[in-house]
Amino acid sequence: MLGRVSCRPSRVRNVLLFDFLAPTIRSHQYASASSRPANVDASLMSLQTRRNGGSLLNGLDSAIPDSDVTFFNESVLRLRRALNIRDVERVWACWSQLKDRNLLKLLGPQLQGYSLQLSKLCPRIAEASLMKQLKIIESMALYSAGRGAVTALVACMTAYLQAGNSRAVVDLFDSYLNELDESRGHPLPSDAPPAEDQGEEEVEDFTLEPSSDTSPKVSAHSTLLLALITAFAIDNAFHAALRAYLQFPRQLPRVLVKQFLSQFPDSSLRSTVESYVQRLHIVRYLSQPRLLTHRTSLLASNLDDTGLQKLYNQIIDGLRGEETYITVHPAELTEHTPVAVEETHWAAFLTAFLKCNRRDLGISLWNDMSKFGVKPTAVSWTALLDGYDRMKTPEDAERAWNVMIAQGTEPSAMTYRAIISAFFNAHEPAGAIRYFQLFQQWLSSGREVDKGDCIAVYNTVLHGLLINGRSEDAHALLQRLREKGPKPDIVSFNTVLQYHGRRGEFRHVSRVLDQISEDGLTGDVYTFSTVLSSLLKIGRTDATDLILNLMRKQSIEPNAAVFSAIIDHQVREGTEQGLNAGMELLRRMERSPEARPNDVTYTGILAGLHRQQWANATFAHECKRYILGRMKERGIRLNRTVYHILLKACLENPAPEGIQEAMGYYEEMVKKKVSLNYDTWYVLLRGVIGREAWDVADELVRDLKRQMTPRGSLENLVSRVRKRTAWKRRLGPNVYF
Numbered sequence: 001m002l003g004r005v006s007c008r009p010s011r012v013r014n015v016l017l018f019d020f021l022a023p024t025i026r027s028h029q030y031a032s033a034s035s036r037p038a039n040v041d042a043s044l045m046s047l048q049t050r051r052n053g054g055s056l057l058n059g060l061d062s063a064i065p066d067s068d069v070t071f072f073n074e075s076v077l078r079l080r081r082a083l084n085i086r087d088v089e090r091v092w093a094c095w096s097q098l099k100d101r102n103l104l105k106l107l108g109p110q111l112q113g114y115s116l117q118l119s120k121l122c123p124r125i126a127e128a129s130l131m132k133q134l135k136i137i138e139s140m141a142l143y144s145a146g147r148g149a150v151t152a153l154v155a156c157m158t159a160y161l162q163a164g165n166s167r168a169v170v171d172l173f174d175s176y177l178n179e180l181d182e183s184r185g186h187p188l189p190s191d192a193p194p195a196e197d198q199g200e201e202e203v204e205d206f207t208l209e210p211s212s213d214t215s216p217k218v219s220a221h222s223t224l225l226l227a228l229i230t231a232f233a234i235d236n237a238f239h240a241a242l243r244a245y246l247q248f249p250r251q252l253p254r255v256l257v258k259q260f261l262s263q264f265p266d267s268s269l270r271s272t273v274e275s276y277v278q279r280l281h282i283v284r285y286l287s288q289p290r291l292l293t294h295r296t297s298l299l300a301s302n303l304d305d306t307g308l309q310k311l312y313n314q315i316i317d318g319l320r321g322e323e324t325y326i327t328v329h330p331a332e333l334t335e336h337t338p339v340a341v342e343e344t345h346w347a348a349f350l351t352a353f354l355k356c357n358r359r360d361l362g363i364s365l366w367n368d369m370s371k372f373g374v375k376p377t378a379v380s381w382t383a384l385l386d387g388y389d390r391m392k393t394p395e396d397a398e399r400a401w402n403v404m405i406a407q408g409t410e411p412s413a414m415t416y417r418a419i420i421s422a423f424f425n426a427h428e429p430a431g432a433i434r435y436f437q438l439f440q441q442w443l444s445s446g447r448e449v450d451k452g453d454c455i456a457v458y459n460t461v462l463h464g465l466l467i468n469g470r471s472e473d474a475h476a477l478l479q480r481l482r483e484k485g486p487k488p489d490i491v492s493f494n495t496v497l498q499y500h501g502r503r504g505e506f507r508h509v510s511r512v513l514d515q516i517s518e519d520g521l522t523g524d525v526y527t528f529s530t531v532l533s534s535l536l537k538i539g540r541t542d543a544t545d546l547i548l549n550l551m552r553k554q555s556i557e558p559n560a561a562v563f564s565a566i567i568d569h570q571v572r573e574g575t576e577q578g579l580n581a582g583m584e585l586l587r588r589m590e591r592s593p594e595a596r597p598n599d600v601t602y603t604g605i606l607a608g609l610h611r612q613q614w615a616n617a618t619f620a621h622e623c624k625r626y627i628l629g630r631m632k633e634r635g636i637r638l639n640r641t642v643y644h645i646l647l648k649a650c651l652e653n654p655a656p657e658g659i660q661e662a663m664g665y666y667e668e669m670v671k672k673k674v675s676l677n678y679d680t681w682y683v684l685l686r687g688v689i690g691r692e693a694w695d696v697a698d699e700l701v702r703d704l705k706r707q708m709t710p711r712g713s714l715e716n717l718v719s720r721v722r723k724r725t726a727w728k729r730r731l732g733p734n735v736y737f
Helices: 066-084 086-100 110-121 127-144 152-164 166-185 222-234 240-246 255-260 267-287 291-301 305-318 343-355 359-371 380-388 396-408 413-425 431-443 453-465 470-483 488-503 505-519 525-537 544-551 558-572 577-590 599-611 617-633 639-650 656-671 676-692 695-706 711-736
Strands: none
Touching: 066 086, 066 110, 086 110, 086 127, 110 127, 110 152, 110 488, 127 152, 127 166, 127 599, 152 166, 166 222, 166 240, 222 240, 222 255, 222 267, 240 267, 255 267, 255 544, 267 291, 267 305, 267 577, 291 305, 291 343, 291 413, 305 343, 305 359, 343 359, 343 380, 359 380, 380 396, 380 413, 380 656, 396 413, 413 453, 431 453, 453 470, 453 488, 470 488, 488 525, 505 525, 525 544, 525 558, 525 577, 544 577, 558 577, 577 599, 599 617, 599 639, 639 656, 639 676, 656 676, 676 711, 695 711
């Protein structure tokens, strides 16, 4: 029987776990790494050279009698022999002897090997004639799984699933959780939480906020969790699977799901489990802070409107139907609908749809909000206005604003920022200033506004005035903020610095630097890099020295991170002066014992060189050769992550050499046998499709299909390539003219 959840996951909003309704999954906590004895040696079969010359004890414990040391070594050898000859009863006899003398705790990482061998002894199906053998293996498998070696327990669960015995799997999972509790009290040398399964197939390049709860929760193994979900699928009990999953929400990689389900001949069961997993992933997106927002932002950045629409439709499906599991009202969470779509989620989709220029999807979303009884607040209206800002349609933004006011929704400071930005970016400053005046009237009415939101509005106005050629008004506004508030932040000053720096107007740059100092602010990387660029524009050959002196004057000691950021900014400028300055800073780093360049430094410069077309191509190629040479000298190898960065940078370069260099890196990865995963193919295909390099895309798709079956967003990209190819074939030779 699975226990109950008694502790709410930290920083998880709008997710409800019903203790009294789900008496089958209990709360568990894992021992923190810091609680492990410092004198425990975690190496495989570490030898106690101080005792008996060559003990098989995994760890050092002077309290263990010599007789037990000898017994342990002899028993382990017998255990290995029994496993090798596949004698289950002898294996159990050896195991029981170790257990009776409380010596199992001395087994460490070698449990992984024993668990693998036990899995091969496990019956493929839980038949009555084999139950005795299965029960023997279960006991050893549970102990091993509690210490991170799960292979044997997966085999036991699979045997029960093959026989349709879902209850046995649920019971085994509960026993597994109990073992995790027990292992917490008796940490082993290998007693670290099991590593997550590899093979994540969705692009989620971000880290969630750290938990404020200092006691880490137990991490159930993904394959065991998948077996539990399969058991609930056999019983057609999705909501039971949902309650279980909410305690261990994690991405279950498609590769893992496909591999696990391949053992079961019942296609209906496979389909049901895949459906469960898909819905549970939606639950994960909605239950963890910022996760869905990040996902939609990433899809929108890649202009993957197909992936966005699919994700959105999955959430809408969860709001209706017989197995509804999502609600739109956070105050109405129930046992069957324990997660809610917050307004920030609606806003995230709206922003993403408009970023992909899919007004039709935005309209559909707005209608869905009305259909489900969700009244848009300032959050949704702000997202809509930001979308119109991106599309440079201030007239649409103004119409939306008028509807919002007519419906009685009060704008927030960020809503004002959005409408002001929409007019400024469309180069209609009169409209922007009109709304800025409304904002100031709104502020003067005594409303409490977050200081950060308030200064964001003023910074938007500063930027808007400058890009519309009204620098005097911008300086007047900045001075007014300095005198009357709200006090400008470093972003305010950097906005003005950038404007004058790009024009080489160093007199104004110097004036702004003085203001920063007078207001007691400290410049950031952007500040110093902007000043460096402006010094280079006026021909100062000592620009780098001046910047370093300025940094020291503000008590900032340049380190590798600061240097790397400034170099990256200079290279991104795309000028020969900036590249020269970046290379000079790099050589200074290489000579400095306190700020040695690292792989991030070199990778950033190399990516910057690949990202754009340089007027002085010879100098750029020399810089590339220098960077690659220094990386080789320092033993910095190109791993898969670095290759992804370089591939993306090359494919962003509009020049023909961009795709040539990208394909060069691709061929290098193949030659060096660097594993090409989902992300690799996504970066490649997304880049070549964006360049409309269809012949290259066709070749890549052929290579891809020889290695894996594309799924999800990657499958969408492959489909775009195939459709384009089919279109070319229909048109025949005319497509090329």
